[in-house]
Amino acid sequence: MSLPQPVPPNWKDLGKSSSDLLNKDFPTSGALLEVKTKTASNVTFKVAGNQDSRTSVIFGDIEAKYTDNKKGLVFTQTWNTSNILRAQLELENQIAKGLKLDVTSSLDPVKGGKNTLFNAIYKQPGVHSRAVLDVFKGPTFTADTVIGRNGFLFGGEASYDVTQGRITRYAAALGFNATEYAVALHGLNNGQVFSASYYHRVSPDVEAGAKAIYDTKNTTNGVTLEVAAKAHFDPSAFVKAKINNVGLLSLGYTQTLRPGVKASFGLLLDTQRLNDTTGGSPHKVGASFTFDG
Template structure:
């Protein structure tokens, strides 16, 4: 008798370990600040703001999130951005049946008169993870499914335009997850572009990963490759580094200054233009990020 299979990752989380390693904790685009607080009534407030290094505009949002204390799986999130966009998200998990999650996401921009409403339905169980999303104002139906067994993963995604009665796009993916490593291959954009990612936990203190992308529209017929690593200096600090085949080297350092306070610094260097000055903007980038979580 075979052992019960774990719930596989969702379509968007295939290759997530490699993506997080190569994308997160590199705050070299500017300055960012995030503050989180939680009230006794189970409401979490988050204020986030950022300013790009090449702009004087500050972008931010105020978010309030309420989780039902009676553990019925209901969560309500409201956000208001500096672009005057109101966002609401209502989640209900395991309310109708075990493994079923319903999620309604809406947004309203009064100044522009634009609005969105997307209803998501998620069902997951042993060896199976599927999602459906219906965009009411387009209208578009998107379906994706991932099945897994003994670490092997196979997934597919398709988007269908209900009004026009045609398939907008489709994609396939395959991968393998193990405790120390993970690999994933995606065929996207109607199987016209491809990505391959790899993640390896070398030891308790060292992680490594790589990602290759082939997209005729973005890579001019070639392949874009990026490799990176993460090293824990101690339980409260780690260093990250990555480089791509365009010669851009990025470094990141994150330090937990105290419980609830984290600071990160990032730098990106174009190694092919170390001594050049570009009139269009800075060749190299430096940024800071602070996170307060009480």
């Protein structure tokens, strides 16, 4: 008798362990601040701001989220400094078990831009499917599915433009997830871009990973490669480092100061231009502070 299969990750989360290791906790673009609070009536507020170190431009947004766990209902409203209004309504496990419906809309009152997405997500042991209808772009219908069996993952994605009557984008992927490691292979952008990634939990305190990307259209640079590692000093602090094949070295340090308060610091160095004195510095430094109340 075979064991029940877990719900596999969705299409975008194939290779997530490696992507998180390579991309998260490196705040090198400037200063970031995020504050979260929650009321007794299940309303969560989040205010986030980011000042770009190069341009000094500040971008921010404010978000309010209401959650009703009994009804499987989540309503989110966001307003940012670009004057974009965004609303999202989610309903899960009400029509059918494992089915989640999601309507997301955005509006630019000044420029008149608008967008509406209808999403349907279906999750069961061994399968994770999603379908998205972009009403004002095309309209375009996008669907993806990931099938999992004994750790092996097989996934595919395709977009269909209703007006043009043709498939405009397709992709495929396969991978394998185990307790201590994960690998993923992607064929993206209609078979023009290929990527391979791996993640390995070396020990309870050390993680390692890498990702290689080959773009058939970009024959000059060949394969791009990133390698990263993460080490925990203790349960409240860790350090990360990554480097790519063009010599960009990123360093990150994250410290939990107290429950709900976290600080991260990042440094980006161009190792091929350490002694460069011509013009602006190629290096970047940044910090991120998160308060979750």
